[in-house]
Amino acid sequence: MSVAEPIVANDQDTGQSDLAHRLARTWSQPGGFWGWFCNTHHTNIGIRFMVTAFIFFLLGGVLAAMIRLQLIRPENSRMGPDLYNQVFTMHGSTMIFLFAVPMMFQGFGVYVVPLMCGARNIAFPRLNAFSYYLYVGGALVLWGGLLTNTGPDVGWFAYVPLSGPQYSPGHRADIWSQMITFTEVSALGVAICLATTILRHRAPGMTLNRMPILLWEKLVISLAVIFAMPAVMVASGLLLLDRLVGTHFFNPAEGGDVLLYQHLFWFFGHPEVYIIFLPGASIISTLVECFSRRRIFGYTPIVVSVVATGFIGFTAASLMIVIPTGTQFFCWVVTLWTGRLQLRLPMLWSFGFFFVFLIGGLSGVMLASVPVDLQVHDTYFVVAHFHYVLIGGALFPMFAGIYFWFPKMAGRMLSARLGVWHFWLFFLGFNLTFFTMHFLGLRGMPRRVYTYSPDMHWQWLNVLASLGVVFMTAGLLVFLANVFRSLRNGEIAGNNPWADAGLEWSVSSPPPAYNFLHVPTVSGRDPLWEDPPDQPIVVGLRDDIRETLVTHSLDAEPQHKDEDPGPSLWPFLTALMVSATFVGSIFTPWAVPIGAVPVTVTLIGWLWPRGPSPAPRPSGESWAQ
Amino acid sequence: MLSSIFAWRWLAQAMPLEPGHHSVLHPAAPQAGHIEWLYWLIFWILFSVFVLMIAAFGRAGAKARVRGDRAFPIIEDEEGDRRASWAVGTALGVTVVTLFVVLVLSVVTGKRVEGLTSKNPVTIQITARQWWWEVTYPNSQADQTITTANEIHIPTGTPVVVLTNSKDVIHSFWAPNITGKRDLLPGYSSAFWFEVDKPGIYHGQCAEFCGLQHAHMGFSIIAESNDNFQAWQQQQLKPAADPQTAEAIRGRQVFLQNACLMCHTIRGTDAGSHLGPDLTHIASRNMIAAETLPNTSGTLAGWIVDPQRIKPGARMSPNPLAPDDLQALVTYLRGLQ
Amino acid sequence: MTLDVSGLPSVAFGHRNTTWLANVFYMAIEGMMFALMFATYFYLRTRSTDWPPGHLPPAIRYGALNAVVFLLSIAPAWWVRRRAPDGDRRAVRNGLLVLSLFALAATAFRVLEFTTLNCRWSDDAYSSTIWVLIGMHSGHLVTELIETLVLLAISFTPKMEGTRLADAAINSDYWYFVAVTGWMVDFLIYGTTRFL
Numbered sequence A: 001m002s003v004a005e006p007i008v009a010n011d012q013d014t015g016q017s018d019l020a021h022r023l024a025r026t027w028s029q030p031g032g033f034w035g036w037f038c039n040t041h042h043t044n045i046g047i048r049f050m051v052t053a054f055i056f057f058l059l060g061g062v063l064a065a066m067i068r069l070q071l072i073r074p075e076n077s078r079m080g081p082d083l084y085n086q087v088f089t090m091h092g093s094t095m096i097f098l099f100a101v102p103m104m105f106q107g108f109g110v111y112v113v114p115l116m117c118g119a120r121n122i123a124f125p126r127l128n129a130f131s132y133y134l135y136v137g138g139a140l141v142l143w144g145g146l147l148t149n150t151g152p153d154v155g156w157f158a159y160v161p162l163s164g165p166q167y168s169p170g171h172r173a174d175i176w177s178q179m180i181t182f183t184e185v186s187a188l189g190v191a192i193c194l195a196t197t198i199l200r201h202r203a204p205g206m207t208l209n210r211m212p213i214l215l216w217e218k219l220v221i222s223l224a225v226i227f228a229m230p231a232v233m234v235a236s237g238l239l240l241l242d243r244l245v246g247t248h249f250f251n252p253a254e255g256g257d258v259l260l261y262q263h264l265f266w267f268f269g270h271p272e273v274y275i276i277f278l279p280g281a282s283i284i285s286t287l288v289e290c291f292s293r294r295r296i297f298g299y300t301p302i303v304v305s306v307v308a309t310g311f312i313g314f315t316a317a318s319l320m321i322v323i324p325t326g327t328q329f330f331c332w333v334v335t336l337w338t339g340r341l342q343l344r345l346p347m348l349w350s351f352g353f354f355f356v357f358l359i360g361g362l363s364g365v366m367l368a369s370v371p372v373d374l375q376v377h378d379t380y381f382v383v384a385h386f387h388y389v390l391i392g393g394a395l396f397p398m399f400a401g402i403y404f405w406f407p408k409m410a411g412r413m414l415s416a417r418l419g420v421w422h423f424w425l426f427f428l429g430f431n432l433t434f435f436t437m438h439f440l441g442l443r444g445m446p447r448r449v450y451t452y453s454p455d456m457h458w459q460w461l462n463v464l465a466s467l468g469v470v471f472m473t474a475g476l477l478v479f480l481a482n483v484f485r486s487l488r489n490g491e492i493a494g495n496n497p498w499a500d501a502g503l504e505w506s507v508s509s510p511p512p513a514y515n516f517l518h519v520p521t522v523s524g525r526d527p528l529w530e531d532p533p534d535q536p537i538v539v540g541l542r543d544d545i546r547e548t549l550v551t552h553s554l555d556a557e558p559q560h561k562d563e564d565p566g567p568s569l570w571p572f573l574t575a576l577m578v579s580a581t582f583v584g585s586i587f588t589p590w591a592v593p594i595g596a597v598p599v600t601v602t603l604i605g606w607l608w609p610r611g612p613s614p615a616p617r618p619s620g621e622s623w624a625q
Numbered sequence B: 001m002l003s004s005i006f007a008w009r010w011l012a013q014a015m016p017l018e019p020g021h022h023s024v025l026h027p028a029a030p031q032a033g034h035i036e037w038l039y040w041l042i043f044w045i046l047f048s049v050f051v052l053m054i055a056a057f058g059r060a061g062a063k064a065r066v067r068g069d070r071a072f073p074i075i076e077d078e079e080g081d082r083r084a085s086w087a088v089g090t091a092l093g094v095t096v097v098t099l100f101v102v103l104v105l106s107v108v109t110g111k112r113v114e115g116l117t118s119k120n121p122v123t124i125q126i127t128a129r130q131w132w133w134e135v136t137y138p139n140s141q142a143d144q145t146i147t148t149a150n151e152i153h154i155p156t157g158t159p160v161v162v163l164t165n166s167k168d169v170i171h172s173f174w175a176p177n178i179t180g181k182r183d184l185l186p187g188y189s190s191a192f193w194f195e196v197d198k199p200g201i202y203h204g205q206c207a208e209f210c211g212l213q214h215a216h217m218g219f220s221i222i223a224e225s226n227d228n229f230q231a232w233q234q235q236q237l238k239p240a241a242d243p244q245t246a247e248a249i250r251g252r253q254v255f256l257q258n259a260c261l262m263c264h265t266i267r268g269t270d271a272g273s274h275l276g277p278d279l280t281h282i283a284s285r286n287m288i289a290a291e292t293l294p295n296t297s298g299t300l301a302g303w304i305v306d307p308q309r310i311k312p313g314a315r316m317s318p319n320p321l322a323p324d325d326l327q328a329l330v331t332y333l334r335g336l337q
Numbered sequence C: 001m002t003l004d005v006s007g008l009p010s011v012a013f014g015h016r017n018t019t020w021l022a023n024v025f026y027m028a029i030e031g032m033m034f035a036l037m038f039a040t041y042f043y044l045r046t047r048s049t050d051w052p053p054g055h056l057p058p059a060i061r062y063g064a065l066n067a068v069v070f071l072l073s074i075a076p077a078w079w080v081r082r083r084a085p086d087g088d089r090r091a092v093r094n095g096l097l098v099l100s101l102f103a104l105a106a107t108a109f110r111v112l113e114f115t116t117l118n119c120r121w122s123d124d125a126y127s128s129t130i131w132v133l134i135g136m137h138s139g140h141l142v143t144e145l146i147e148t149l150v151l152l153a154i155s156f157t158p159k160m161e162g163t164r165l166a167d168a169a170i171n172s173d174y175w176y177f178v179a180v181t182g183w184m185v186d187f188l189i190y191g192t193t194r195f196l
């Protein structure tokens, strides 16, 4: 028996199976083929985000392996420049837009946040489902492009004028721009859902200063998304207009300006890298607390750091951002010191994160020194930096998080032994590949070159870098084997295998369709660790409709009840129409006015009130603002 | 030089595989030297941070138990919190000081890099093209202006002012042994300096992704004594050498009767277009096609017939010439010293 | 121990409503887009000596008319917003009706406005910016028009009740947003081209 379990009783064991049945019926999601498209429960959509993003990580990784194969020797003729440029652009775009953000922000956020809040579902579940389909639409467009030799080939930030109409004829750059629109609308939709869930669906008693750090980070990231993503949509939108209808925003010959694009893009790009890193950091905060068996030290400084990172991210003041990041590092270290650390598998991956991200952060500090950057900018030194921070800040925490929450999602544990193999293979391969790149950069190897001359003597370092991929691939295969093995006959996880403090561990694994039999209340920051046995539960929510509880943003006092709109096919249909419109607009601007018609129709279908008309206001119920 | 106190510098340079003619760690000019010095200084500062942090994590990891299942969680630990606050506070103080030091060092170095004194500088105009560099030595008199490509001759010990521009997309001018890189943006012209002390040939490379042949957009900086530089200049100012042999004369005809003159200039002939490199003194160059091939009869012939095979995407169309025409053309071009 | 929430209302107006919050986020996103386009406009302005470069400034007629329409339309929007929490369905329906008429008028004037800009989007960067600014705003205007029409249609059915009334009120908030950004775009297009 874990220490945590007796504190909040297991829902299934409380003899309230009648209620459980009614809730299960009310909250059930439709089955069958079309039912899959109607699903609006956050656990399902969250897992879909994660699985899809992981597939795109593997695909992006296959492209990376192609890059490494090409660079293994000088004047390699395996790939010509035309293909190579598509491959590295697709690799970067896939990893950033189809993997890192959808996995770390959308995937983990959509799955974990409502459970951590003690909510029955995410706010605006249909918008959430819509966001998923739109993301898939963008991914299909991008990869469809590559498979039809229309893969973008202008780098993952598509600088003008190279990406403009004059130097990139054809539709490659259009595909890139539209993929941006798809994925950013998706991230924005999820940001609205998550921010609203965190602000309005927290369990009573979970005041702002009792919110788990992970919720803080998701809130900050959602706001960062809301303020940053519009910039890249404007940048890529104007690029598309320049390309398709002949505007001149970036054309110096007609009063346009090439730096304008860079300003717009990096107004998104700088916060973007922290949008990728902060979810990872929040996973680490969660794990450090759980496995050092100690309430995390420095809750307030960490929260302040997260907020500060969100703000400073916009200013491009790279050096300043070391202070909040350092604060988080220091708080983690001292928490480990003063706790009773258990080196379980997720924690092993956290140590991997500490090591890898530290190196990447420190090389980032070197880049932030302007004179040094003048030398190493756009060389493999930068490639090394950003893989250390991206893989350190996203991939290592992702695996830590998967090993941690997989038992909740699947109900079964992953094998720790295979997990350790996975770790060492990937960790060693990773460092072999990317540490080497620092030297390549200092020896002058520029990035984004499809080949190099033997006179440069870059070959042996490149061979080492390519060799690392073999180990990384082996590690990933071990991981995949682990997952498939565990899904069939992994050890049964139980509600709370790690004896963690978060509310998500108080429900069965996997959670039922209604998440919580009774919406919980909390009286402390670490509910399962410190709430008293007689912690109140919420009663009085109807079980014949999908009623949810709305609480106050600051003090989480119950305020009113809301109704979850339930499953629907309309979000999928709308996403389909929107996708068709976006794709069509690549070929003719008329697609926009024409496509607007079906989009409007599906939107009305989505929002049109159904079911019995609501009763007029019951007397005595106050609707006042 | 302060940098020589870093034994590591020697180590890094002595690493195998290192030719050193295209490397940040082998400065051949004061500016690259300042940056290299800064690089190692920051490297050592951050390396210390790295060691401290690894020690800190190591200490945490050393206490870990792999199987100490489900220890009761600690909610309140005043003693631990006190020690922790102290440690975090100190570490943050150190961080702020470190960052400040890095910042100050960077600003100081930045000033040193920019602050070359200008006594009678040589002025060069560099115009980036997809995927080669047009180099001109401007002069108020048109006939005193030198135009060449990809190979930049400069006198040692003299400041060189580079005026930059781009004709198409964004490129970046980078010779790592000499100084940091500069972006060349269409619609913007800008200027920077550098100076080289040691004679030699230094390799450079476009460092901003610029399309298909970004990989083959090299250049070289040929630093030579002032006398040699003057001699080179005098040579370049002359119009193209008149062909001497019958074959070379025929070669000139081939050149003028084919598409060549639509793109190239050979001063002293009818060819006066600027879409491609000026070929007036093509034979005086070490390399062709932006450092892609050594300049020999064989490579020249191969290039002229099918540049797309050598440099796919290059803005020069293939020229399927009859073998003897080609032979003559190459002979003519090889004579353009 | 239990916390009984059965007595809590099932409808909330104003800032307590979750859709209201989502609408605020949505306006933040759109507001960012407008802000970045405004920034683009001024940035391009600094890259040109002449402004407008070789064009007459856009003719002010329809822009001015629309500014007035936006101003007048505040009244029905305000009315809907005010009467909705009282459950006054008739007032809400009438308010939406008047609001739709204003939105229709604004859309009609907007169509004419496009013919009097004195430039084509493909002329130069200045013209592109003018067209995109006004085009972006038109997109919002049309969206808002459709939304108002749909709410108007619902208001003729018994479904305009409870949380739908809250939606009608939120629609008014969004109308304010459209009006305010409309004035700002007008100021840029008609004002700064004359005085900057």
Ligand code: HEA
Pocket: A273, A274, A276, A277, A318, A319, A321, A322, A325, A326, A327, A329, A357, A358, A360, A361, A362, A364, A365, A367, A368, A369, A373, A376, A377, A378, A382, A385, A386, A389, A390, A393, A394, B046, B049, B053, B094, B095, B096, B098, B099
């Ligand atoms: C997850 C993504 C992520 C993260 C978190 C970071 C974090 C940082 N990055 Fe990085 N960066 C990228 C992703 C990221 N970066 C990408 C993708 C690019 C290239 C894009 C492209 O061109 O394709 C890039 C490029 C990039 C550049 C431009 C380089 C160039 O193109 O020339 C610079 C320059 O300043 C920079 C700096 C930094 C700094 C200072 C940090 C800091 O935030 C790091 C802070 C962390 C630490 C320092 C470690 C922990 C701190 C301590 C233990 C405290 C003690 C430390 C000290 C006393 C120093 N980055």
Ligand code: HEA
Pocket: A057, A058, A060, A061, A062, A064, A065, A067, A068, A088, A089, A091, A092, A093, A095, A096, A099, A100, A154, A155, A156, A157, A383, A387, A390, A391, A394, A395, A433, A447, A448, A449, A450, A469, A472, A473, A476, A477
């Ligand atoms: C999160 C982001 C992320 C991640 C995880 C990675 C992962 C990797 N990257 Fe990536 N990279 C970027 C983001 C990322 N990269 C970005 C943004 C750029 C810049 C692009 C640009 O310049 O525009 C870049 C550029 C970049 C370059 C520079 C290209 C150039 O400039 O020319 C290189 C070169 O080696 C490289 C290599 C790798 C490698 C070897 C991996 C490895 O870690 C990958 C490991 C994974 C695998 C090897 C997959 C294994 C596959 C299986 C196990 C499949 C099994 C099969 C099935 C079941 C189908 N990357």
Ligand code: CUA
Pocket: B128, B131, B170, B171, B172, B206, B207, B208, B209, B210, B211, B213, B214, B215, B217
């Ligand atoms: Cu020119 Cu890269």
Ligand SMILES: [Cu+2]
Pocket: A269, A270, A273, A316, A318
């Ligand atoms: Cu940045």
